[in-house]
Amino acid sequence: METQTLLRIDFNNMMAEAIGEHGITEEELASYLPMAKTAARAMVEKRPSMKWRELPHNQAEVVKQLNECAEYVRGNFDDFVVLGIGGSALGPIAVQQALNHLHYNDLPKEKRNGSRLFVEDNVDPERMNALLDVIDLERAAFNVITKSGSTSETMAQLLIVFDLLKERLGGDYASRIIATTDEHKGNLIKIAGEYNLKTFHVPDGVGGRFSELCPVGLLAAAVCGIDISALLKGAARMDEVCSEPDVYRNGAYMAALLQYISMKRGKNISVMMPYADSLKYMSDWYAQLWAESLGKRFDLSGKDVFVGQTPVKALGVTDQHSQVQLYVEGPFDKVVTFLGVDEYRSTYAIPRGFEHIPDVSFLGGHTLNELIKAEQEATEYALMRAGRPSFSITLPKVTPETIGALLYFFEVMTAFAGELLSINAFDQPGVEGGKQATYALLGKPGFDEKREELKNAPAKNPRYII
């Protein structure tokens, strides 16, 4: 089967057979199958509106342009700086960490496949200053990414970079800036037109957290030498698998269903725990996807439901020494997803030594590969013995294909979970309040009312300040 070469999901440790009362029985799972069938039908019916599902299939021309642009950047600039936040940043970071050298930026130029990559997803003034200490502006290109063109953080960064480049380079400065934004709407496309910026488009109907496989994520990847066609090919193959209506043959649907049942049973926390440094930031990307898509007040009928499962990022084996005590002994409130690989891309032998100390010398003759895999197996086993639900997703190896597949898998899983929860997985109305308050505080035109509201907020009680 196609799936097996892309990824494998094992949910034995979700089941009552393995973990007892906190597990799901075969009967319970069966009772949800009609619901899953309905959701699967909805996924087919709604597919035309889920434009992100077509990204693996409809970008041949864009990929060519992206690769050309990437080659130009690689050939002309030492540093490539992404100005973006949320969906415009987490994907590029995750894919770079997965597919490039783990100390990519520290490598000498001749050992890298492209420019150094900096993803600037915060507006801390100390960080902007720190960035400028380590890049050479005259040898840097910038990719400003915001679909709406109204993301304050990103537009503030753009104002800064425009100004710096203009001062430093004079006339030609706009050639250093590549815009990725909506084709028709918003401020950035307007600016891009006026300054004749090289521009890529975020396709219609592709929201931020579902945009990694469009130019939002693909340009940075291509600049760093990643094979973006292979990424998309993996996603396309995963699309086939994820179009299977039977949950027992569709890992993304099954994973969503298992999480849905778990949520119903009070497991409000989803831990994502890769056992590979390369997959570390996949958890951050997943955390946005899962949190922002499913964390919703209203269901589709407008009823208050306040649903959502809180993603927690962990890293194996590192967080065995930080979080596993809680996972094994704390409340029965979480599902752990192990994210593993069958084969690491390199091997490291542990030499023999300290032979007179058997407590140490037993490690010699093994490899780090064996050690990390044994630890994953041991942690899965320990959680199982403690009656804690978990499932594992295993990539045969981390490659552009399997990473493309994994991204697509999580996207389908999330969309399907949205169907099961009967919520809109594609909006984020809950962030509006905070945005408006920020605008009001900074004096954006049109927010006088909010400004008044903030002024009239109840005074702080000094008794509650220590």
Add this chain to the structure above:
Amino acid sequence: METQTLLRIDFNNMMAEAIGEHGITEEELASYLPMAKTAARAMVEKRPSMKWRELPHNQAEVVKQLNECAEYVRGNFDDFVVLGIGGSALGPIAVQQALNHLHYNDLPKEKRNGSRLFVEDNVDPERMNALLDVIDLERAAFNVITKSGSTSETMAQLLIVFDLLKERLGGDYASRIIATTDEHKGNLIKIAGEYNLKTFHVPDGVGGRFSELCPVGLLAAAVCGIDISALLKGAARMDEVCSEPDVYRNGAYMAALLQYISMKRGKNISVMMPYADSLKYMSDWYAQLWAESLGKRFDLSGKDVFVGQTPVKALGVTDQHSQVQLYVEGPFDKVVTFLGVDEYRSTYAIPRGFEHIPDVSFLGGHTLNELIKAEQEATEYALMRAGRPSFSITLPKVTPETIGALLYFFEVMTAFAGELLSINAFDQPGVEGGKQATYALLGKPGFDEKREELKNAPAKNPRYII
């Protein structure tokens, strides 16, 4: 008051006055005061066993030795590599991020205060290979940290590094390795003796997650030019504040009490959300402290309680674009702790521009400092309006003193929460199962029984593998 110059805690948004039904009323808080009093008395009685509480006071001599050693390392080695995991890694990472340049390792040598710092807290073979690609072994020193001397991950790394250095440098290789371990017990102190390694001690009774303010954390900090005396001075001043028995005058006690009441009310998630890149990894350090200390199956009387609150790491403003949708609209299951600063260490002005686009130009003339602070205020406000509990901890500025104080604050807060929960906050029995399974899988002598157990584990059901 002394506190105000170190940190300030504002819990208005925990209270029913501000957030309604999910808040705590003054009466409810009052009803817990007798319990808090008892816990405060226990903190005094048990202080002699909490050796970490004395670290700010009893290390004058050690600090001298650490600074001498650090100066030697700085003067002789380009790279300083910490081999450690969990409590031996998270503190060093957090303090380095807080107090040094945000791109410290990327700075040219002459602009740094010390050697580059690498903290190797995983055993991924790809990562070990990647590290060796970017450091020059002949110009590197290593600090192997494990109190017990039996941490498999760290001892495997030590075997590797011993072997590499021996091969590369011949006779003198052991001078590149500094050991930090228990003074009397364990394998590492034995090895240190045999190879005459420079050695620092983890004081008796100081457990891994409470060890940042002893040589475990202080050596790396000193090597990177951080004023470790000032760190300890801040902690010492915080000790005074945290010795106050009245929760209304002791922010650490109050924070613990508020979290305790919240846990009782089903808020099983503690989000730590700094609004400063410098404080980003403080969340990781806190995550271990809070999770491993409080995530416990048994209370002090041996009764099953399965308590604990799951820490979640977020970063402002970055995670506004990833997690805040869930925090505002999802389940009422979390308490958010904002970690802010009154004054960033640098300022960045947003230049004016795009004057014909008011949606962008309103940002010009402000500073990034104003933007990030407005966003924190706006997010606190939005959560409050949505009836979600939060409190804020504010440092006047990030300095060695305030960071030392903050570390100590969280430690006391955690210990006090342990008292309220009536559990042992200082052990971690839940990780034993996983460790033993790892040993068994790797053939460590003495684990035959576990090996048999693993062999006899129930077979996987292939129906649950997709």
